[in-house]
Amino acid sequence: MSCVAAHVLAAQGLHLLAQDVVSWLIARVGAGRADEIVEFMWRNHAMYESDFSVLNTLLRGFLNLGMTLEALEVLRKMRDVGVRPGLSSLTILMRLLLRLGDYGSVWKVFKDMIHRGPRPSNITFNVMLYGFCIQQKVAIAESLLHLMHKFMCSPDVFTFNILINACCVRGGTSVAFDWLHLMVRSGCEPSLATLNTLMHALCREGNVGKAQKLFDEIQDMGIVPNAVMYNTLMDGYFKAREVGQARLLYEMMRTKGVSPDCVTFNILVGGHYKYGRKDDWNTLLTDLIVSGLFPDSSLCDIAVSVLCWTGRLDDAMALLQEMLEKGLTLSVVAFNSVIGAYSRAGLEDKAFEAYRIMVLGGFTPSSSTCNSLLMSLCRKGCLQEARILLYWMLEKGFPINKVAYTVLLDGYFKMNDLDGAQFLWKEMKERGIYPDAVAFTALIDGLSKAGNVEEAYEVFLEMSAMGFVPNNFAYNSLIRGLCNCGRMSEALKLEKEMRQNGILSDTFTFNIIINGYCKRGLMKFATDTFLDMQRIGLLPDIFTFNILIGGYCKAFDMVGAGQMVNKMYSCGLDPDITTYNTRMHGYCRMRKMNEAVIILDQLISAGIVPDTVTYNTMMNGICSDILDRAMILTAKLLKIGFIPNVITTNMLLSQFCKQGMPEKALLWGKKFSEFSFGFDEISYRILDQANRLKRDDVELVRETYEKGLFMDFLMYITFDYFSKNKPQKIENCVELIENQFVAL
Numbered sequence: 001m002s003c004v005a006a007h008v009l010a011a012q013g014l015h016l017l018a019q020d021v022v023s024w025l026i027a028r029v030g031a032g033r034a035d036e037i038v039e040f041m042w043r044n045h046a047m048y049e050s051d052f053s054v055l056n057t058l059l060r061g062f063l064n065l066g067m068t069l070e071a072l073e074v075l076r077k078m079r080d081v082g083v084r085p086g087l088s089s090l091t092i093l094m095r096l097l098l099r100l101g102d103y104g105s106v107w108k109v110f111k112d113m114i115h116r117g118p119r120p121s122n123i124t125f126n127v128m129l130y131g132f133c134i135q136q137k138v139a140i141a142e143s144l145l146h147l148m149h150k151f152m153c154s155p156d157v158f159t160f161n162i163l164i165n166a167c168c169v170r171g172g173t174s175v176a177f178d179w180l181h182l183m184v185r186s187g188c189e190p191s192l193a194t195l196n197t198l199m200h201a202l203c204r205e206g207n208v209g210k211a212q213k214l215f216d217e218i219q220d221m222g223i224v225p226n227a228v229m230y231n232t233l234m235d236g237y238f239k240a241r242e243v244g245q246a247r248l249l250y251e252m253m254r255t256k257g258v259s260p261d262c263v264t265f266n267i268l269v270g271g272h273y274k275y276g277r278k279d280d281w282n283t284l285l286t287d288l289i290v291s292g293l294f295p296d297s298s299l300c301d302i303a304v305s306v307l308c309w310t311g312r313l314d315d316a317m318a319l320l321q322e323m324l325e326k327g328l329t330l331s332v333v334a335f336n337s338v339i340g341a342y343s344r345a346g347l348e349d350k351a352f353e354a355y356r357i358m359v360l361g362g363f364t365p366s367s368s369t370c371n372s373l374l375m376s377l378c379r380k381g382c383l384q385e386a387r388i389l390l391y392w393m394l395e396k397g398f399p400i401n402k403v404a405y406t407v408l409l410d411g412y413f414k415m416n417d418l419d420g421a422q423f424l425w426k427e428m429k430e431r432g433i434y435p436d437a438v439a440f441t442a443l444i445d446g447l448s449k450a451g452n453v454e455e456a457y458e459v460f461l462e463m464s465a466m467g468f469v470p471n472n473f474a475y476n477s478l479i480r481g482l483c484n485c486g487r488m489s490e491a492l493k494l495e496k497e498m499r500q501n502g503i504l505s506d507t508f509t510f511n512i513i514i515n516g517y518c519k520r521g522l523m524k525f526a527t528d529t530f531l532d533m534q535r536i537g538l539l540p541d542i543f544t545f546n547i548l549i550g551g552y553c554k555a556f557d558m559v560g561a562g563q564m565v566n567k568m569y570s571c572g573l574d575p576d577i578t579t580y581n582t583r584m585h586g587y588c589r590m591r592k593m594n595e596a597v598i599i600l601d602q603l604i605s606a607g608i609v610p611d612t613v614t615y616n617t618m619m620n621g622i623c624s625d626i627l628d629r630a631m632i633l634t635a636k637l638l639k640i641g642f643i644p645n646v647i648t649t650n651m652l653l654s655q656f657c658k659q660g661m662p663e664k665a666l667l668w669g670k671k672f673s674e675f676s677f678g679f680d681e682i683s684y685r686i687l688d689q690a691n692r693l694k695r696d697d698v699e700l701v702r703e704t705y706e707k708g709l710f711m712d713f714l715m716y717i718t719f720d721y722f723s724k725n726k727p728q729k730i731e732n733c734v735e736l737i738e739n740q741f742v743a744l
Contacts, residue, residue, distance in 0.1 A: 002021055002025040006022050006025075034070045055085075056078075059071055068100060106131075122153050125155075126158050133165070145159060145163065160179055161193055199233060203232060208236045225256075227264060230264070234249050237271075301334040304334040313338070335358040340372040342376065348373075348377060367400065370398050374407045406438055409428075409443065413450070451481070453478070453487070472506055475498040475503060475509070491513060506538070510529060511544050514530060515547045527548070545565075549579060561586060580599055580602065581611075585617045588617060616647050619714065627706055634710075634713075638717070646680055652711070654686050657689055
């Protein structure tokens with residue numbers, strides 16, 4: 001009956017409806033009975049429709065369901081009976097075959113078209129170019145472009161855009177520009193998409209100067225940049241830490257009458273939040289909200305984003321749901337704002353819940369959505385879960401890009417899993433996802449922090465050889481790695497090379513070099529670098545002063561540290577929690593607990609809330625102090641709130657060993673392990689040391705019974721805190737994915 005219905009519909013000229021009926025029927029009976037349907041449709045079809053009509057209906061029916069083998073069989077039958085298939089049907093078939101990687105069938109269909117018709121069109125060639133580029137077979141795509149004129153086809157803007165984008169994805173921006181020049185010489189005018197692709201690639205490589213030059217040339221050509229192009233360049237400036245230039249670009253956007261959108265809003269607010277001053281961020285947020293510059297279509301998205309940026313995440317989620325219920329205009333950007341905010345806050349369960357609501361609302365996830373979800377797991381150290389999620393997303397055809405791999409790569413380095421990071425890097429290339437400047441920089445940074453400076457430098461050279469321009473962050477990562485290894489002369493040589501390549505040293509660069517000198521107690525060189533920094537017009541920040549204060553404290557020069565604090569005030573900067581903690585630590589090391597307490601009182605008077613470092617610093621000093629004063633200081637710390645961490649536990653375990661009580665260190669170690677306390681590598685080293693001291697029966701200078709009791713008390717309050725605040729384990733990844741995704 002269904003086949004007859006399809007015949008009747010086709011006979012009435014309702015071919016699309018006929019194809020829908022056949023598609024439904026094939027899906028209903030399954031691929032195993034596809035031959036029966038073909039045979040039944042072909043039998044007596046002449047009563048209703050022509051040979052071409054019935055075979056074309058069948059071909060389209062199979063193509064609609066992605067059944068390429070069956071479609072190829074129908075195509076063979078069409079050729080056998082002398083029917084020429086439709087060009088659009090063959091184009092769809094080739095797209096499916098390319099997606100499956102069945103290149104043999106692709107070339108067979110293409111050759112068949114050349115010899116027996118229909119002749120390939122521009123669309124056919126563009127589909128083939130795109131398919132081969134997606135599979136990273138760019139050389140074949142390039143050859144096809146040069147072949148087009150033989151079939152009376154000319155490359156159009158879509159043809160060139162496909163190749164330009166493929167080159168940019170592979171990191172071959174210079175080759176992409178060659179295609180742009182050929183495009184212009186061919187009389188084909190670049191579109192905004194063409195130019196934005198190139199600008200985006202340049203910004204990703206850190207070459208914002210060249211991106212700005214292209215932006216200026218675009219305007220000279222009489223092309224008016226749109227909001228997407230402004231957003232791309234603005235984002236590039238922020239990532240290059242050129243906040244002023246990004247702000248000027250936004251002002252130009254307003255002057256030129258280009259309406260900003262929600263993406264503009266998030267780039268501006270996010271850029272100032274990450275790289276600007278907090279006061280500037282608050283002022284900007286207020287100005288943007290009251291400016292009235294954003295179009296009505298973006299207001300709902302922006303309202304949600306504002307709540308996210310001001311930390312009212314649950315309110316943002318509630319507003320999003322209310323807008324959905326009322327049918328107001330929303331975009332995927334609003335959902336990404338909420339998902340990203342929850343991910344940054346470490347609330348991965350809520351991020352996944354927001355994603356679930358997003359999909360139920362009919363919104364398609366973007367690459368930004370996927371990256372935020374991965375980031376939420378990586379921030380919690382759940383790398384195995386993140387990896388499973390990545391594979392699940394790839395399997396489902398989500399828009400996974402190199403940023404997702406970079407997020408996971410960074411997660412491995414933060415967990416000190418060097419092998420995992422290098423395996424992921426290799427896998428990324430094997431999957432045909434070519435690293436960009438950001439991915440290269442993440443690898444350089446991770447290897448440098450891990451002490452593998454030689455390997456990091458090899459990656460640095462590979463990055464340069466591929467045409468990527470290393471930015472400040474790439475250079476700074478390598479310079480820091482060299483400084484950490486004590487190779488100061490090589491670090492200075494690289495800093496000089498950076499300047500010769502037109503990349504100016506920033507405050508971060510100087511801070512790295514100053515820190516390198518301070519770590520080695522070379523305070524004269526550190527101070528000279530500090531003066532050089534000011535001489536060239538760079539203003540020291542709070543980190544600069546804290547590094548120098550830490551250097552003086554390490555050198556037991558508390559007078560020099562105090563003088564540096566005075567210089568900090570003269571530069572208009574107030575000490576932060578790190579400044580106070582560093583000075584307290586310096587005095588505690590010198591057993592000057594009275595001075596350390598004075599600094600603690602100054603910290604509280606300044607309205608700064610002590611953190612765990614403050615407590616650990618003072619507790620370490622207390623343990624080595626005389627009992628009476630130690631008890632008074634402990635009471636003071638407990639009064640202002642004691643929040644321990646694993647470092648607190650390690651410090652107390654170490655003090656038990658130092659003060660001749662290894663058996664107590666082992667006893668407390670056993671008690672902590674009873675509730676699966678998260679000991680780190682240092683914890684196990686201390687406990688091993690306690691075992692050796694006890695086993696070898698080493699002659700120890702033991703403290704008094706009272707001091708031992710006092711130490712037990714300190715450890716008890718630490719134990720009590722952790723036993724009442726056991727860390728919640730993240731939901732099993734398989735369950736997490738099943739609960740949040742499969743039901744959708």
